[in-house]
Amino acid sequence: xxSAVLDFLAATIRIATPLMLAAMGGxxxxxxxxxxxxxxxxMLAGAFGAAAGTFLTGSTAIGIASSIGCGALVGLTxxxxxxxxxxxxxxxxxxANALVAGLTSFLLRGVIGHxxxxxxxxxxxxxxxxxxLSAIPVIGSLLFQQPPLTYLAFTATVPLxxxxxxxxxxxxxxxxxxxxxxxxxxxxxxxxxxxxxxxxGAAITGLGGAVLVLQQVGTFSDGMTGGRGFLALAAIIVxxxxxxxxxxxxxxxxxxxxxxLWVQVLGLPxxxxxxxxxxxxxxxxxxxxxxxxxxxxxxxxxxxxxxDRS
Amino acid sequence: MISRxxxxxxxALGSPVLRLAKATPGTFMPAVTYDIGGKYDKSFNEAAWQxxxxxxxxxxxxxxxxxITSPVQREQALRALxxxxxxxxxxxxxxxxxxxxxxxxxxxxxxxxxxxxxxKGPNVQSVVMxxxxxxxxxxxxxxxxxxGGRIGFIGGIDIPLIRRFxxxxxxxxxxxxxxxxTVENMVxxxxxxxxxxxxxxxxxxxxxxxxxxxxxxxxxASGLGIYQAAKDLGKLAIGVDSNQNGIHPGTMLTSMxxxxxxxxxxxxxxxxxxxxxxxxxxxxLAEGGVDWALDDNNRALITSEMEQSVRAATAEIxxxxxxxxxxx
Numbered sequence: 001x002x003s004a005v006l007d008f009l010a011a012t013i014r015i016a017t018p019l020m021l022a023a024m025g026g027x028x029x030x031x032x033x034x035x036x037x038x039x040x041x042x043m044l045a046g047a048f049g050a051a052a053g054t055f056l057t058g059s060t061a062i063g064i065a066s067s068i069g070c071g072a073l074v075g076l077t078x079x080x081x082x083x084x085x086x087x088x089x090x091x092x093x094x095x096a097n098a099l100v101a102g103l104t105s106f107l108l109r110g111v112i113g114h115x116x117x118x119x120x121x122x123x124x125x126x127x128x129x130x131x132x133l134s135a136i137p138v139i140g141s142l143l144f145q146q147p148p149l150t151y152l153a154f155t156a157t158v159p160l161x162x163x164x165x166x167x168x169x170x171x172x173x174x175x176x177x178x179x180x181x182x183x184x185x186x187x188x189x190x191x192x193x194x195x196x197x198x199x200x201g202a203a204i205t206g207l208g209g210a211v212l213v214l215q216q217v218g219t220f221s222d223g224m225t226g227g228r229g230f231l232a233l234a235a236i237i238v239x240x241x242x243x244x245x246x247x248x249x250x251x252x253x254x255x256x257x258x259x260x261l262w263v264q265v266l267g268l269p270x271x272x273x274x275x276x277x278x279x280x281x282x283x284x285x286x287x288x289x290x291x292x293x294x295x296x297x298x299x300x301x302x303x304x305x306x307x308d309r310s
Numbered sequence: 311m312i313s314r315x316x317x318x319x320x321x322a323l324g325s326p327v328l329r330l331a332k333a334t335p336g337t338f339m340p341a342v343t344y345d346i347g348g349k350y351d352k353s354f355n356e357a358a359w360q361x362x363x364x365x366x367x368x369x370x371x372x373x374x375x376x377x378i379t380s381p382v383q384r385e386q387a388l389r390a391l392x393x394x395x396x397x398x399x400x401x402x403x404x405x406x407x408x409x410x411x412x413x414x415x416x417x418x419x420x421x422x423x424x425x426x427x428x429x430k431g432p433n434v435q436s437v438v439m440x441x442x443x444x445x446x447x448x449x450x451x452x453x454x455x456x457x458g459g460r461i462g463f464i465g466g467i468d469i470p471l472i473r474r475f476x477x478x479x480x481x482x483x484x485x486x487x488x489x490x491x492t493v494e495n496m497v498x499x500x501x502x503x504x505x506x507x508x509x510x511x512x513x514x515x516x517x518x519x520x521x522x523x524x525x526x527x528x529x530x531a532s533g534l535g536i537y538q539a540a541k542d543l544g545k546l547a548i549g550v551d552s553n554q555n556g557i558h559p560g561t562m563l564t565s566m567x568x569x570x571x572x573x574x575x576x577x578x579x580x581x582x583x584x585x586x587x588x589x590x591x592x593x594x595l596a597e598g599g600v601d602w603a604l605d606d607n608n609r610a611l612i613t614s615e616m617e618q619s620v621r622a623a624t625a626e627i628x629x630x631x632x633x634x635x636x637x638x
Contacts, residue, residue, distance in 0.1 A: 004520075007516070007519040014512065113350070117348065117351055117356075119557060216511055216538075217507040217511050217538050221507055222505055227502060261509070261512050264496070265513065
């Protein structure tokens with residue numbers, strides 16, 4: 001295979017990986033009935049956690065743990081405001097994004113830079129070649145010589161699918177997103193399910209931010225997620241709130257972004273702006289073609305408090 | 311549901327309050343307004359801050375400053391400083407040109423200097439840099455360091471400012487090797503293009519995949535990803551605005567330095583001495599406005615032959631015998 005094609009596929013995988021982790025987290029939250037508008041902020045918090053954790057301790061493992069923790073903290077904030085206090089989910093998510101953007105910039109200067117903007121460098125995660133498989137020509141170097149979070153992003157879809165479709169807990173989670181009153185009537189606690197789902201989803205989304213820092217650029221800069229959280233949100237819609245469809249959507253988005261960059265670099269006579277629009281056009285087309293009512297969790301965005309509490 | 315009133319209150323409380331003491335009439339009080347990014351951005355604004363600090367150290371005169379964090383603050387900050395009676399305001403960055411044009415009419419007695427853009431007004435001094443001249447020198451270095459005859463340029467957004475970098479870089483490279491090919495790309499078309507190191511890294515990787523072996527980044531914080539990609543793949547990168555050689559010693563070939571510190575220092579000094587003049591000033595190699603960086607971090611990458619060629623070209627440009635295209 002031509003090396004340009006290989007490079008293109010490798011770029012597609014690199015670009016899709018953080019989107020996939022963010023989107024998987026978003027699916028969990030949205031399936032439970034909480035809009036994942038805060039994905040951008042959760043991802044940025046995860047990126048900051050990964051950079052700060054790794055920079056301060058020198059350990060990428062601690063960096064990964066810290067990205068999970070920082071993502072979950074944003075999830076906790078969203079859950080408290082949107083689930084416990086039943087605030088509007090859209091507003092809460094957008095507010096969380098703005099909060100994290102300011103807070104991470106502040107902490108970068110305040111905690112790490114002692115008042116100044118530091119340029120920090122973190123170690124990058126090494127690729128983990130899969131014994132045997134990594135030796136396969138073409139596919140081996142493409143799929144089986146990746147850093148750990150890439151494997152996680154690709155394989156997490158399987159247990160997530162199983163959990164949502166086949167497990168009892170997954171059924172209750174979906175019930176909280178489809179019809180919380182019915183879930184309550186069979187003894188589940190939709191408010192609690194939504195809270196846990198939002199926090200767990202945010203933790204996974206945080207890992208998407210860790211990919212940017214620990215597998216790609218080795219540093220943190222203000223607002224470095226650059227809208228990737230919203231792209232992940234679009235992938236969830238295109239993927240019909242299911243893990244495999246969403247993974248495919250992320251790969252398509254990754255390919256479109258890689259194509260956008262390659263069209264520019266190769267100087268092809270195609271407007272890179274058109275190519276850059278493709279993922280969004282695709283998301284709009286999917287929304288228009290299938291309508292939102294068919295598979296979108298029915299009670300998403302609808303506040304449901306704990307009836308025993310209020 | 312949050313009520314609209316409480317939301318407005320929250321927004322109002324969250325925005326920084328302009329708390330600035332009034333200057334005593336008759337005393338010289340300079341001020342600087344940094345643009346988004348803040349005064350410690352390791353780049354443009356930080357250079358301005360260094361100029362202001364140097365003035366303070368040399369003259370013993372304190373200065374006022376404002377760090378703009380959102381576009382709506384630009385005019386507010388300038389007005390607030392003018393009302394407090396500051397003698398001169400240096401506004402940093404092309405983003406402030408409209409605000410300066412508006413506010414300078416409201417305060418005809420105040421003096422304004424804008425760095426990196428041209429703003430119209432009888433009390434405005436606009437200082438622009440001839441980035442193409444510094445870029446010409448780093449383009450020469452890129453061509454001399456390249457072994458494959460293909461070099462890269464990655465800008466932030468396709469705007470006239472960035473075209474000056476691009477045109478100078480290309481001209482410098484062609485002066486060394488008339489057959490050299492320059493691959494030129496932009497990170498994006500929205501302001502996130504200045505702060506997306508991940509996309510910068512992907513663009514650099516794509517360029518390296520096409521045989522580029524030296525890349526010049528003029529893309530703000532997106533450059534950090536470009537420098538990392540160069541390091542990961544064993545290629546060379548060129549920094550911008552301030553001396554960024556130390557970010558990855560060994561793979562940072564050099565940096566194209568813009569002396570914004572000089573703009574601030576000179577404006578403050580001339581305003582104090584009474585020699586400040588409105589109008590447009592252009593700073594290039596001759597005036598010390600732009601330069602290339604050579605220090606311990608990149609000494610091993612720059613041969614004496616490379617250094618001599620660049621010094622010779624500098625003299626030619628200063629003497630006006632080489633005219634560098636500015637991309638317009």
